[in-house]
Every structure is written in C-alpha cells, then in structure tokens.
Amino acid sequence: MEKTIFLFRRKDGVSRDEFAQHYIQVHAPLGKRLTRCLLGYTVNLVQNRESPDSVTEHWVPAAMDILTPSKAYASMQDFEQVFTDDRSFIGDMDLYVAGKEEHVVAAEPLDAPLGQETGEAKAIWFYKGSGDVPPPPPGARRVIDNHISRKMVYRNDGHWDSLAPDISVIRMAWAPDFESFGVDLTDAVRVREYRFVPAPDW
Numbered sequence: 001m002e003k004t005i006f007l008f009r010r011k012d013g014v015s016r017d018e019f020a021q022h023y024i025q026v027h028a029p030l031g032k033r034l035t036r037c038l039l040g041y042t043v044n045l046v047q048n049r050e051s052p053d054s055v056t057e058h059w060v061p062a063a064m065d066i067l068t069p070s071k072a073y074a075s076m077q078d079f080e081q082v083f084t085d086d087r088s089f090i091g092d093m094d095l096y097v098a099g100k101e102e103h104v105v106a107a108e109p110l111d112a113p114l115g116q117e118t119g120e121a122k123a124i125w126f127y128k129g130s131g132d133v134p135p136p137p138p139g140a141r142r143v144i145d146n147h148i149s150r151k152m153v154y155r156n157d158g159h160w161d162s163l164a165p166d167i168s169v170i171r172m173a174w175a176p177d178f179e180s181f182g183v184d185l186t187d188a189v190r191v192r193e194y195r196f197v198p199a200p201d202w
Contacts, residue, residue: 002063003098005170007052011091019053020045022089024194030085032196034078037065040199044191055124059200063097067160099149101202107142115196121178123188125171133169139182140173
C-alpha cells in the first residue's frame with residue numbers, strides 16, 4: 001500500500017470559498033463514487049496559507065493505480081467525468097508519495113460522519129530532512145509522520161516521472177483545538193479535515 005498526498009492549488013478566477021465548496025460538495029463525492037482503487041480518502045482544506053488550497057490524501061494499493069485511468073476507473077467515461085470536474089476548479093499541484101506511515105502518537109481517529117468536517121484541529125508540517133523532524137507536539141492527541149519516498153511529476157506526453165523528493169516527512173497531528181498543541185504553529189498548515197473513505201490500518 002502507498003499513500004498519495006496532493007497539494008492542490010485553485011484555478012485562476014476561483015475563490016477559496018468556491019474551491020472549498022465545490023471540492024466538498026461535488027468533486028470529492030464524485031471521486032469517491034467513481035474511483036475504484038481508493039482504500040481511504042481525506043480532504044484537508046487549508047485555512048492559513050495562500051497556497052496550497054488543499055492537502056488531499058489517498059490510500060491506494062500503489063500510487064500509479066490512481067494515476068492510470070484504466071486501473072482507477074471502470075470506464076474512460078468515468079475518468080473523463082472526474083477529470084473534467086477536476087479541471088473546472090483545480091489549477092496546478094504537487095504530488096508526493098508516502099511509502100510508510102509512522103504513528104508517532106497512536107490514537108483512533110475521531111468518530112465523525114463521512115463527508116463532514118471532523119470537528120478536530122489538524123495541523124500539517126513539511127520537513128525537508130528526516131533530521132529536521134522535532135518531537136511531537138506535547139498536546140497532540142494523535143500524530144502521524146508520512147515518510148515520503150518520491151515526488152511524481154506529470155509530463156506533457158502523458159507519462160509520470162518519479163523524482164527524488166524535496167520533502168522527507170509530512171507530519172499530520174490532531175488536537176481538540178489549535179491552542180492545545182502546545183507549540184508555535186507559525187510553520188504549520190492549519191486545515192479543516194473531511195474524511196470520505198475511512199483510512200485503512202497501515
């Protein structure tokens with residue numbers, strides 16, 4: 001199993017509110033319904049940065065499964081439907097692949113209805129080197145370090161290149177509220193979390 005982490009930026013002319021509303025109400029339910037290889041699916045809407053607008057997590061058997069239309073979808077019609085909607089509100093993106101999730105502080109996710117905001121503070125940090133990763137926030141209820149194996153870049157000829165990543169670890173942490181983390185969150189990306197397919201045990 002692998003995990004794809006997409007950093008999506010909204011299309012020019014689309015406001016952040018329009019991006020968020022369309023993603024949660026239209027695109028994510030569409031993707032959940034038509035994408036065959038999703039083992040887990042979470043959308044994190046960014047609150048405190050201009051870019052990216054979302055950090056989206058897909059748990060999949062292999063990263064290339066979700067990037068290959070014939071594997072990800074039952075038909076090219078399904079692919080075109082998702083792709084066309086994607087292009088209607090998403091501009092560019094960065095794509096990282098995690099080969100391992102490390103449960104630094106282990107706990108179960110909050111029980112929340114699928115497709116609705118989980119109601120818990122979630123913060124995300126990006127670390128270039130594994131030696132840059134600090135101890136977990138003292139007030140965090142749950143902490144997962146995503147160890148990045150590669151970065152994927154789309155080529156104009158329709159193929160994907162697998163590159164050495166410029167990020168080693170993407171840390172995700174949860175707490176009752178942002179103040180409870182007990183650390184300076186200046187470098188953290190604060191998000192609103194929406195789960196559409198529960199994450200599998202890994």
